[in-house]
Amino acid sequence: MKRIITALLxxxxxxxISAQTLNVHTDYVTYQYAAAEVGDVDYLSGTSLIALGxxxxxxxxKSMQVTDEEVTPNQVSVAYSExxxxxxVAGNIAKYVTVEVSGAHVSIVQSDEVNDEVGExxxxxxxxxxxxxxxxxxxxxxxxxxxxxxxxxxxxxxSGAAVCVMDGKRVNIKVxxxxxxxxxxxxxxxxxxxxxxxxxxxxxxxxxxKVVGNYAHAIKAGxxxxxxxxxxxxxxxxxxxxxxxxxxxxxxxxxxxxxxxxEGIQCxxxxxxxxxxxxxxxxxxxxxxxxxxxxxxxxAPRSEGIESKGAMTITGGEIKVEAYDDAINSSQDMTIEGGxxxxxxxxxxxxxxxxxxxxxxxxxxxxxxxxPEVAVDANTEQNKKFYFxxxxxxxxxxxxxxxxxxxxxxxxxxxxxNTWYAMTxxxxxxxxxxxxxxxxxxxxxxxxxxxxxxxxxVSGGTEILDGMIFLNATTxxxxxxxxxxxTSSQGGSPGGGGxxxxxxxxxxx
Amino acid sequence: xxxxxxxxxxxxxxxxHSGRIQAKTNEYPYLTFVTNEGATTLTVASLSIQVDGENxxxxxxxxxxxxxxxxxxxxxxxxxSSSVEDLNSTVKEKTEVYNLKGELVGTYANRAEAxxxxxxxxxxxxxxxxTIKIAIR
Numbered sequence: 001m002k003r004i005i006t007a008l009l010x011x012x013x014x015x016x017i018s019a020q021t022l023n024v025h026t027d028y029v030t031y032q033y034a035a036a037e038v039g040d041v042d043y044l045s046g047t048s049l050i051a052l053g054x055x056x057x058x059x060x061x062k063s064m065q066v067t068d069e070e071v072t073p074n075q076v077s078v079a080y081s082e083x084x085x086x087x088x089v090a091g092n093i094a095k096y097v098t099v100e101v102s103g104a105h106v107s108i109v110q111s112d113e114v115n116d117e118v119g120e121x122x123x124x125x126x127x128x129x130x131x132x133x134x135x136x137x138x139x140x141x142x143x144x145x146x147x148x149x150x151x152x153x154x155x156x157x158x159s160g161a162a163v164c165v166m167d168g169k170r171v172n173i174k175v176x177x178x179x180x181x182x183x184x185x186x187x188x189x190x191x192x193x194x195x196x197x198x199x200x201x202x203x204x205x206x207x208x209x210k211v212v213g214n215y216a217h218a219i220k221a222g223x224x225x226x227x228x229x230x231x232x233x234x235x236x237x238x239x240x241x242x243x244x245x246x247x248x249x250x251x252x253x254x255x256x257x258x259x260x261x262x263e264g265i266q267c268x269x270x271x272x273x274x275x276x277x278x279x280x281x282x283x284x285x286x287x288x289x290x291x292x293x294x295x296x297x298x299x300a301p302r303s304e305g306i307e308s309k310g311a312m313t314i315t316g317g318e319i320k321v322e323a324y325d326d327a328i329n330s331s332q333d334m335t336i337e338g339g340x341x342x343x344x345x346x347x348x349x350x351x352x353x354x355x356x357x358x359x360x361x362x363x364x365x366x367x368x369x370x371x372p373e374v375a376v377d378a379n380t381e382q383n384k385k386f387y388f389x390x391x392x393x394x395x396x397x398x399x400x401x402x403x404x405x406x407x408x409x410x411x412x413x414x415x416x417x418n419t420w421y422a423m424t425x426x427x428x429x430x431x432x433x434x435x436x437x438x439x440x441x442x443x444x445x446x447x448x449x450x451x452x453x454x455x456x457x458v459s460g461g462t463e464i465l466d467g468m469i470f471l472n473a474t475t476x477x478x479x480x481x482x483x484x485x486x487t488s489s490q491g492g493s494p495g496g497g498g499x500x501x502x503x504x505x506x507x508x509x
Numbered sequence: 510x511x512x513x514x515x516x517x518x519x520x521x522x523x524x525x526h527s528g529r530i531q532a533k534t535n536e537y538p539y540l541t542f543v544t545n546e547g548a549t550t551l552t553v554a555s556l557s558i559q560v561d562g563e564n565x566x567x568x569x570x571x572x573x574x575x576x577x578x579x580x581x582x583x584x585x586x587x588x589x590s591s592s593v594e595d596l597n598s599t600v601k602e603k604t605e606v607y608n609l610k611g612e613l614v615g616t617y618a619n620r621a622e623a624x625x626x627x628x629x630x631x632x633x634x635x636x637x638x639x640t641i642k643i644a645i646r
Contacts, residue, residue, distance in 0.1 A: 019537070020537045020586060035537035035553075035586035036537065036586075040583045041585065042582070042583045043578065043583060043584075045579065046577075046578035046580075047578075059560075061560055063557060063560075064557065064558035065557045065558070066540060066556040
């Protein structure tokens with residue numbers, strides 16, 4: 001037995017022996033060559049050396065060292081340290097990248113020779129600089145990792161963005177799990193966003209990314225943008241919080257957008273014509289927004305909260321939007337099949353589809369402004385409709401006139417502002433808080449006939465939508481509200497503000 | 510007992526495949542510099558290289574070695590210093606040979622003569638071209 005254990009421990013010790021690496025140091029860049037890979041390092045005429053196809057002028061080589069540091073193939077790491085940055089380049093891809101460093105402003109040009117054989121290059125960014133940036137250009141898919149990065153671009157050298165990726169292919173943005181990263185762009189320049197990617201962006205991993213857009217958008221992708229797991233916080237933006245083309249897909253993670261000058265999230269069609277939704281989104285350029293999971297919180301005090309230039313499909317997640325204009329707007333059909341949604345347009349509709357609007361499931365709490373705005377609006381002017389077939393609905397401000405309501409709806413023509421209501425259904429009680437102002441009619445509906453109480457005290461339950469709703473709520477007190485059957489002809493009718501708080505001072509915006 | 514052995518094997522397997530501690534089958538403890546005059550093999554322990562004017566100055570645990578840049582052809586890593594090719598017997602300088610105790614084993618007309626004369630073991634060869642450590646097998 002002792003022999004076996006000794007043998008195994010010996011094996012582990014052997015396993016722990018590290019490899020040799022040749023480090024070629026220039027001013028701000030270290031090129032790292034694994035001894036096992038580098039082969040002959042050739043010296044030419046006493047003036048240059050060549051390692052794995054990368055040529056160095058010896059006058060630029062500050063030193064070389066052999067260390068035990070392991071080299072991760074296909075990786076470039078950039079470590080920011082206040083007014084400087086140091087770049088490490090894996091030797092196997094050294095000949096494919098041209099690095100330039102000015103203070104903490106880093107530019108990397110990735111050769112067009114990078115292909116499937118060379119493989120994708122990862123750029124790992126870490127450290128802190130109050131005046132730095134990362135600029136990369138290339139023509140092959142790449143990965144950018146935020147691994148504990150705090151970067152402000154105060155005096156732009158390459159672009160005004162904190163991170164600018166001029167690569168039109170798929171770019172993974174890995175927000176490394178367990179790290180917090182903050183990006184702030186310059187107040188002037190020509191950047192399209194604080195974090196700009198020319199191609200399509202896929203956010204991954206579970207770290208936190210905070211972004212400030214001082215000049216235009218906070219985050220912009222020239223093509224589609226997907227979010228999975230990451231915690232993204234737009235702290236402020238002159239333009240949109242998140243802007244992209246082709247399509248937007250939120251699968252999981254969280255996206256919190258505040259203090260934006262324009263839309264919270266906007267997705268446009270990139271080309272001249274929409275492709276519509278495609279199988280697995282292959283080649284899709286629809287302007288569609290898909291939300292299947294995650295938590296989205298948007299505060300858009302001057303514009304729309306979430307705007308799709310195509311269709312809007314929500315099948316899951318938790319979405320809270322407060323906007324000056326429409327809270328959630330789509331140029332084409334809007335479909336809600338699941339998830340929890342709070343959508344308040346303080347001066348327009350809660351949900352507004354310029355096509356048909358379908359609510360088939362989920363829990364929707366929509367709040368529209370005074371007539372002619374409504375809580376749930378479809379494009380009846382173009383013979384479109386709101387089709388309500390299932391789910392739980394609370395709509396303050398009424399529904400679009402002519403809606404097709406397959407599920408019975410009930411209403412009251414007056415409601416109290418800033419008040420907790422309890423909607424009791426067969427299986428649970430849902431508590432919701434009314435806004436400071438909105439349209440007059442309060443409409444409720446669920447799969448079972450609801451009973452409504454006003455002025456309840458909520459003492460328990462599952463808080464969702466940033467505290468606007470409690471599921472399985474425990475409530476006490478309150479007074480019963482008489483509900484009447486709501487018909488589609490009641491929708492969109494002119495009316496005053498909600499009672500008694502409609503339009504009164506102190507309301508939201 | 511079988512369970513314990515199985516667990517140990519499983520642990521070793523996990524460790525060796527976890528990426529944190531990876532098995533290294535290729536070790537390269539030597540760096541060989543090839544010049545017009547021949548080759549010099551140095552151990553890489555604490556090895557650093559500086560360009561100093563027309564020279565390449567290599568410092569390692571055993572000392573300082575200087576090569577004229579214009580005479581340098583290439584350098585490469587190797588797992589052994591024992592091959593005759595690595596030693597490059599074209600070095601025709603007087604060579605002193607020491608054992609690992611630092612005792613002078615002998616003085617030879619050149620490296621090739623030294624290598625041919627030595628028995629199995631590890632030696633330090635010192636000449637004007639530099640000092641190298643070799644293993645004769």
